[in-house]
Amino acid sequence: MKNPPFIYHRPESLAEALALLAEFGDDAKILAGGQSLLPVMALRLGRPDHVVDIGRIPELLTLDAGPSGTTIGALVRHAEAERSAAIATHAPLVAAAAPHIGHRAIRTRGTLVGSVAHADPAAEMPAVCLAVGATMVAASVGGTRLIDAADFHEGYLTTALEPNEILTEIRLPAWPGDAGGAVVEISRRHADYALVGLACIIEVGDGSITGAALAFFGADSTPVRVADAEAVLVGRPPAESAFAAAAEIVSARLDPPSDIHGTANYRKHIAGVLTRRGLAEAAATIGVTA
């Protein structure tokens, strides 16, 4: 279908964009890459009176990845992150997620921050943020507040953002030197939303696991971590037996939905398979063979 009519705004600064949101709030939607908003509008699932196109705001172009952490601005596109050598080195979990996100033509336009703000529970980037413990920077005319990734996603397509706020950037902490990461998923076709997926991190020191993060997507209404499975890994050698123990807990703890593409039990099963596969892949990136 064709998009319904709306009033279009193209602010040239963040301050101008925030003033528009302060004025229109719930009646406005933010347009960045448009790869989620425009289908929603075309299908008439959303019908905003005002569209605030933030695509020309220079302050939002920041992509800064280094040994002390990574900052991703609201206009950084998936394709840019995918090609960035600095992201590959300093935010390897973001780099690992990129090829799974949509198709190349979608990654040309879509933004990482937009994917996080859209909050589709089967999307990769929200789980990556949860796994690394990212901090969300939300700006409004009243100022800026920081939100932990763990508190950001509240439900299906629902976040902690207020209608007058823009998610201006995501800050990822420094990537630990002894950590490996992987993003694995099962989807019906390449680049489809995952039936279940996993963004995982494994830290290894002196031959044993010193820390782990297991963040699943497509398994609930928000990305979820399985703390018990992470805990069971710590102190054990990075080997198949440890990964299998974690997988068993994951399959027991997750409470995924059933739909026409797979039952809850099937999703629980493949979440376990992905746990073993993802941890082995993550360990391999730091030269540890399980």
Add this chain to the structure above:
Amino acid sequence: MSTEQVNVTINGLSHSLDVEARRTLADVIREDVGLTGTHLGCEHGVCGACTILLDGQPARACLMLAVQADGAEITTIEGLADGDEMHPVQRAMKEAMAFQCAFCAPGFLMSTVALLEENPNPSAEEIRKELSGNLCRCTGYQSIVAGVETAVRLLSSTGTAGVNQ
């Protein structure tokens, strides 16, 4: 409702257009500029028929407002051939009889041009993965993949996959 001025270069020609903000780039290319080679299937980013090159990169013309393209350089299917001389990717698809009805062809061709420019020698698996964002509802994909493989061979003898502009 709001109307905006949009300046774009399409296949090397500049256009200055007044467009309603809600209209997609695909609609403006087809209806205002008259280049109907860019096809619209699903109009919500799934089928890939409307794939164009935006500043050299593949993008869905149905998932962009025309106003978002202000200042951009766009290549559509009409921009591939050099006069009567088909682009090597077009020649390859023809030789391989890649398409049946060919409604999806513009999108496949633009995706293929973008793919081969970045990776001139993709494996069969890479071809399938990269073209998974384009749907064909006639023949299946065997002949299309064969067309891309033919294009790889043609291009290795004639040069780059790029578009002359």
